[in-house]
Amino acid sequence: MRDQACIVGIGETEYCRKPGSGMSTLALQLKAAAGAIEEAGLSAASIDGIMPFPNVGKAEELAANLGCENLRYAATIHMGGAAPVASLQAAAAAVVAGMANYVLIPGGWNGYSGPRVRQTVSSDTASIPGGTIARDYYLPFGMTAPPQWYSLMARRHMHEFGTRSEQLGAIAVAMRKHAQQNPRAVMHGRPMTLDDYMASPMLADPYRFFDCCLETDGGSAVVVTTAERARDLPHSPVYIMGGACGQPYPADEITNRRDIFRTGLTIAAPEAFAKAGVTPTDIDFAQIYDCFTFEVLQQLEEVGFCKRGEGGPFVEGGRIELGGELPVNTHGGLLSEAHSLGIGHITEAVRQLRGEAEGRQVANAEIGLVTGWGDFGDGSVAILRR
Amino acid sequence: MRDQACIVGIGETEYCRKPGSGMSTLALQLKAAAGAIEEAGLSAASIDGIMPFPNVGKAEELAANLGCENLRYAATIHMGGAAPVASLQAAAAAVVAGMANYVLIPGGWNGYSGPRVRQTVSSDTASIPGGTIARDYYLPFGMTAPPQWYSLMARRHMHEFGTRSEQLGAIAVAMRKHAQQNPRAVMHGRPMTLDDYMASPMLADPYRFFDCCLETDGGSAVVVTTAERARDLPHSPVYIMGGACGQPYPADEITNRRDIFRTGLTIAAPEAFAKAGVTPTDIDFAQIYDCFTFEVLQQLEEVGFCKRGEGGPFVEGGRIELGGELPVNTHGGLLSEAHSLGIGHITEAVRQLRGEAEGRQVANAEIGLVTGWGDFGDGSVAILRR
Numbered sequence: 001m002r003d004q005a006c007i008v009g010i011g012e013t014e015y016c017r018k019p020g021s022g023m024s025t026l027a028l029q030l031k032a033a034a035g036a037i038e039e040a041g042l043s044a045a046s047i048d049g050i051m052p053f054p055n056v057g058k059a060e061e062l063a064a065n066l067g068c069e070n071l072r073y074a075a076t077i078h079m080g081g082a083a084p085v086a087s088l089q090a091a092a093a094a095v096v097a098g099m100a101n102y103v104l105i106p107g108g109w110n111g112y113s114g115p116r117v118r119q120t121v122s123s124d125t126a127s128i129p130g131g132t133i134a135r136d137y138y139l140p141f142g143m144t145a146p147p148q149w150y151s152l153m154a155r156r157h158m159h160e161f162g163t164r165s166e167q168l169g170a171i172a173v174a175m176r177k178h179a180q181q182n183p184r185a186v187m188h189g190r191p192m193t194l195d196d197y198m199a200s201p202m203l204a205d206p207y208r209f210f211d212c213c214l215e216t217d218g219g220s221a222v223v224v225t226t227a228e229r230a231r232d233l234p235h236s237p238v239y240i241m242g243g244a245c246g247q248p249y250p251a252d253e254i255t256n257r258r259d260i261f262r263t264g265l266t267i268a269a270p271e272a273f274a275k276a277g278v279t280p281t282d283i284d285f286a287q288i289y290d291c292f293t294f295e296v297l298q299q300l301e302e303v304g305f306c307k308r309g310e311g312g313p314f315v316e317g318g319r320i321e322l323g324g325e326l327p328v329n330t331h332g333g334l335l336s337e338a339h340s341l342g343i344g345h346i347t348e349a350v351r352q353l354r355g356e357a358e359g360r361q362v363a364n365a366e367i368g369l370v371t372g373w374g375d376f377g378d379g380s381v382a383i384l385r386r
Numbered sequence: 387m388r389d390q391a392c393i394v395g396i397g398e399t400e401y402c403r404k405p406g407s408g409m410s411t412l413a414l415q416l417k418a419a420a421g422a423i424e425e426a427g428l429s430a431a432s433i434d435g436i437m438p439f440p441n442v443g444k445a446e447e448l449a450a451n452l453g454c455e456n457l458r459y460a461a462t463i464h465m466g467g468a469a470p471v472a473s474l475q476a477a478a479a480a481v482v483a484g485m486a487n488y489v490l491i492p493g494g495w496n497g498y499s500g501p502r503v504r505q506t507v508s509s510d511t512a513s514i515p516g517g518t519i520a521r522d523y524y525l526p527f528g529m530t531a532p533p534q535w536y537s538l539m540a541r542r543h544m545h546e547f548g549t550r551s552e553q554l555g556a557i558a559v560a561m562r563k564h565a566q567q568n569p570r571a572v573m574h575g576r577p578m579t580l581d582d583y584m585a586s587p588m589l590a591d592p593y594r595f596f597d598c599c600l601e602t603d604g605g606s607a608v609v610v611t612t613a614e615r616a617r618d619l620p621h622s623p624v625y626i627m628g629g630a631c632g633q634p635y636p637a638d639e640i641t642n643r644r645d646i647f648r649t650g651l652t653i654a655a656p657e658a659f660a661k662a663g664v665t666p667t668d669i670d671f672a673q674i675y676d677c678f679t680f681e682v683l684q685q686l687e688e689v690g691f692c693k694r695g696e697g698g699p700f701v702e703g704g705r706i707e708l709g710g711e712l713p714v715n716t717h718g719g720l721l722s723e724a725h726s727l728g729i730g731h732i733t734e735a736v737r738q739l740r741g742e743a744e745g746r747q748v749a750n751a752e753i754g755l756v757t758g759w760g761d762f763g764d765g766s767v768a769i770l771r772r
Contacts, residue, residue, distance in 0.1 A: 001483050057517055058464045058761075060637030069635040072653050075461040075476055078444045089485060090461055090476075097387050097479040098661070099630075131443055244485070249455040251446030267458050275484070375444075 002275060005092035006237035007222050007384070008230050009040025010347040015186050015218035015338030017112045025114065026056050028219030029106040030065050032343075036221040037066070041234040042102060047223070049073035049100030051087040053107050053341060062106065073100035080374025081289050082245060082264060083107075084342040088370075088382045089243030091224040101225060107343035108219030116215060133252045146291065147212055149254060149376065151204040154294035156260055158206060161309035165206060167316060168293040169197040171328075172210045172335055174321045175290060179332030181322070181360035186216055187336040211293040213334035220343040222350070238353045238384050241367070242275030244268035245380035254376050264379030265302035265371065273304070276383040280304045283383070284365045285352055286326055287345035289373040290333040296320075299371050300328070303381065322360055330360045342372045346382075353386035388661060391478035392623035393608050393770070394616050395426025396733040401572050401604035401724030403498045411500065412442050414605030415492040416451050418729075422607040423452070427620040428488060433609070435459035435486025437473040439493050439727060448492065459486035466760025467675050468631060468650060469493075470728040474756075474768045475629030477610040487611060493729035494605030502601060519638045532677065533598055535640060535762065537590040540680035542646055544592060547695035551592060553702055554679040555583040557714075558596045558721055560707045561676065565718030567708070567746035572602055573722040597679040599720035606729040608736070624739045624770050627753070628661030630654035631766035640762050650765030651688035651757065659690070662769040666690045669769070670751045671738055672712055673731035675759040676719040682706075685757050686714070689767065708746055716746045728758045732768075739772035 011032045013023070023031070037044055044067040050059040052074070059074035073094050077083040084107050091103035134149075143149060157163045176192040179185035192210065200209035230237035246267025248257060273279060280303065288296045288303075297311035305326060306314040314320075320328035331337045331348035338344060349368045351357045357365075365386070372380040397418045399409070409417070423430055430453040436445040438460070445460035459480050463469040470493050477489035520535075529535060543549045562578040565571035578596065586595035616623035632653025634643060659665060666689065674682045674689075683697035691712060692700040700706075706714035717723045717734035724730060735754040737743045743751075751772070758766040 052464075058638075060633055060761075061517055063633065064636040064638060070653055071633040071635070071637065072631060072650075072657070073476075074465070074633065075463050077461050078438075079460070089483075090459075090480075093479045093483040093485060094476075096483065097475075099475060099479060131447055245458060247446055247449065247457040247460065249457070250450040251457065252444075252450060264458075267456055271458070375446075 001092060001096060002241055002277065003239040004096045004227055005224055006227055006230050006239045007350050008225050008233045008235060008237055009036040009042065009223035010350050011035025011039055012184065012220040012347055013108070013218050015184055015216050017186055017216055019113055023110060023217060025109040026061060028108045028110060028217060029056055029221065030062065032108060032219035032221040033062065033066060033104055033106045036104065036223050039235070040223040042223065044068050047102050047104050049091065049094055049103030051091055051103060051105045052076055053083060054078055055109055073103065079245065079378040079380065081291060081342045082372035082374045082378040082380040084346060085370055085372035085382050086245035086380035088224065088240060088346065089245065092240045092243065095224060095226045101229060103224045104221060105224065105343065106219065106221040108340035110217045111215045111339050112217045131252045147204040147207045150292050150295065151207045152254055153260055153298065154206050157294065157298070161312065163297070163312035165198065166194065167297070167312035168206070168211055169194045170315045171293040171296045171320070172197050175329050175333045175335040177321055178330050178360055179336035182331050182337060185332040185337040186214055187332060207292060213291050214339050216338040218338045218340045220340040220347050222343065222346050236354055236386065238350045238386060241278065241383040241385050242272045243382040244271035244275065248377040251378060252376060261298065261308060263302055263377035265299055265381060268379050268381050269303045272381045272383055278367060278383060282367050283326065283369045285330055285362045285368045286328050287349050287368065287370045288328050289342050289345060289371050290329055290335050291373065295373055296328065299373060302379065303369065303371065322362070327362050330357060330362060345370050349384050353384060387478060387482060388627055388663065389625040390482045390613055391610055392613055392616050392625045393736050394611050394619045394621060394623055395422040395428065395609035396736050397421025397425055398570065398606040398733055399494070399604050401570055401602050403572060403602055405499055409496060409603060411495040412447060414494045414496060414603060415442055415607065416448065418494060418605035418607040419448065419452060419490055419492040422490065422609050425621070426609040428609065430454050433488050433490050435477065435480055435489035437477055437489060437491045438462055439469060440464055441495055459489065465631065465764040465766065467677060467728045468758035468760045468764040468766040470732060471756055471758035471768050472631035472766035474610065474626060474732065475631065478626045478629065481610060481612045487615060489610045490607060491610065491729065492605065492607040494726040496603045497601045497725050498603045517638045533590040533593045536678050536681065537593045538640055539646055539684065540592050543680065543684070547698065549683070549698035551584065552580065553683070553698035554592070554597055555580045556701045557679040557682045557706070558583050561715050561719045561721040563707060564716050564746055565722035568717050568723060571718040571723040572600055573718060593678060599677050600725050602724040604724045604726045606726045606733050608729065608732050622740055622772065624736045624772060627664065627769040627771050628658045629768040630657035630661065634763040637764060638762060647684065647694060649688055649763035651685055651767060654765050654767050655689045658767045658769055664753060664769060668753050669712065669755045671716055671748045671754050672714050673735050673754065673756045674714050675728050675731060675757050676715055676721050677759065681759055682714065685759060688765065689755065689757065708748070713748050716743060716748060731756050735770050739770060
């Protein structure tokens with residue numbers, strides 16, 4: 001599978017925090033999808049595969065609105081924020097196996113002007129991260145919002161390894177710094193210091209306000225095809241060297257796992273590196289799904305950029321900033337660019353590998369890594385090259 | 387992809403119509419899945435891929451209950467009754483691409499003792515066949531039940547091609563006849579004549595009571611792996627020669643399609659035959675998704691067993707019965723065995739190709755075809771060989 005499939009088009013809407021932007025989640029994704037299809041030099045009619053995120057219903061909603069008349073591959077990965085990157089490898093397999101020629105992966109939502117995440121209390125277990133466990137054991141006791149769930153893992157890491165708030169802050173500061181070089185970022189023009197971070201209100205100990213990702217409106221999308229078909233298209237293809245995904249066990253519990261830090265990435269990361277034939281030292285930049293600061297630290301450990309327990313020191317001293325040893329989330333991430341459910345991490349990786357990242361370009365970027373993370377530890381990873 | 391993946395295990399619960407059977411949809415699927423895993427000679431721990439049907443939520447519900455600790459591939463095909471067969475090709479691609487070693491595809495539901503199909507009126511568009519179109523334009527006007535939706539296509543076929551009720555009846559009679567050779571069938575021991583069929587009450591013209599599939603409780607499941615891994619397992623593998631799926635356009639409308647008979651099978655069937663390297667004349671038996679009688683006739687045309695408009699005469703004279711030219715639904719199908727959402731068509735094909743179909747065995751069965759159909763014309767097809 002290595003290098004047999006690639007990303008040939010990316011599209012994004014404006015990212016914003018505006019009440020009443022008037023765009024539904026479907027409309028945002030359609031706009032981004034249309035942009036990605038056009039950027040790829042394709043027509044909607046040629047898109048014959050769609051991997052919809054669960055928040056827009058089924059693929060036919062997208063197909064009917066875009067005009068994809070020959071839809072012959074449609075599948076949904078139900079892994080929350082891990083879904084987009086997990087979909088990349090499934091899309092790669094689909095085009096290589098001939099199940100589709102051009103697969104669209106759209107994402108995003110009206111996370112600011114529409115229903116907020118913390119209001120997602122539903123009897124539909126399929127829509128709740130953690131499913132029945134969360135519905136029956138977390139929600140009734142007031143644990144209804146993601147910062148509450150995920151702060152447990154951060155606190156445990158602090159307890160076991162001495163990780164400090166200033167280290168989580170270093171992550172938030174790095175993302176914000178990168179956003180200053182990204183005009184699309186919602187936090188562009190709004191720099192932040194470590195003092196600002198430490199002064200922000202505590203929401204769910206140890207998570208402060210600035211440990212949490214943004215709630216924004218926005219959509220983004222990518223188009224995947226075979227390396228062979230990519231030759232006829234306008235942009236330099238970005239090759240999918242290797243990808244993998246995994247789920248912790250039991251997937252839908254945080255508190256009852258034998259090892260709280262054994263996430264889906266524990267399964268996925270070594271598999272992706274083996275498929276790609278590279279190691280963490282070959283990676284020029286990483287786009288790490290950053291729903292909260294600690295999740296970046298955790299994933300850097302899981303992927304193997306440092307050992308378990310060493311993530312705190314690793315993120316300090318500018319190592320994950322532009323110009324550092326491993327620039328992370330060069331666009332600003334969910335923390336400072338926007339929350340398009342992780343597709344934005346892929347589009348930024350494509351920009352970096354095309355050399356189109358302007359003021360935040362990583363010099364000589366050849367190989368990048370992108371992760372997805374969601375639903376209490378589902379993990380996905382893709383290794384991309386120019 | 388041809389012959390590189392195969393089905394190595396099948397499992398089924400009892401099929402029944404009992405109020406208060408006490409089995410949830412999840413429990414039924416788990417029981418069938420455990421059976422399929424055991425029949426394949428595997429342990430639950432070795433199952434690292436699951437393709438859940440949407441009615442059980444996410445893969446982790448199944449993984450946690452079965453004990454699949456290393457789940458690294460999970461995807462859901464949202465195509466209603468076309469999903470199980472569409473999942474077969476996705477599972478084949480997954481194992482061939484190394485995304486998983488053993489993929490479980492479970493199905494079924496408590497369709498008798500639980501909520502009935504005609505009661506599925508929900509604001510959740512993802513759960514309604516036809517999505518927003520059905521919600522906004524069909525349901526408010528009293529078109530809430532599948533026989534109402536699908537009878538439109540049957541009536542149109544009668545109008546255009548002169549298809550007659552007796553021909554739909556021939557399909558119902560053939561399925562019932564086959565069920566007499568299948569002790570698992572709910573209609574085993576309850577034969578039916580064409581006169582019985584014609585005397586049954588009209589529900590949604592031209593659909594009579596006996597044009598409609600059964601509402602039953604039951605689960606079934608299959609396990610897919612690579613041809614190489616299959617060599618170490620106890621049963622003769624059933625090879626996936628070729629598979630494909632497709633969606634009509636617009637997928638979520640019946641009444642507004644330019645061509646009401648252009649379904650997903652129009653896209654999928656030629657693709658599957660091309661992949662498999664065979665033609666309709668090479669097929670020894672067909673398991674056709676039979677939510678209603680006419681859908682069998684329609685699919686026989688779409689797959690290419692006869693030309694469009696000729697399905698009526700084709701199904702007459704015992705041609706689709708055991709001993710006929712093309713035995714169809716040798717287990718009795720959804721009409722007379724049980725409604726496990728289409729997985730039962732796959733398990734029966736496996737039994738036929740293993741030579742384990744006992745009194746209903748098709749002599750010298752070498753190549754079989756299975757279809758899935760759902761959500762207003764999504765179609766899927768797999769060609770299997772012993």
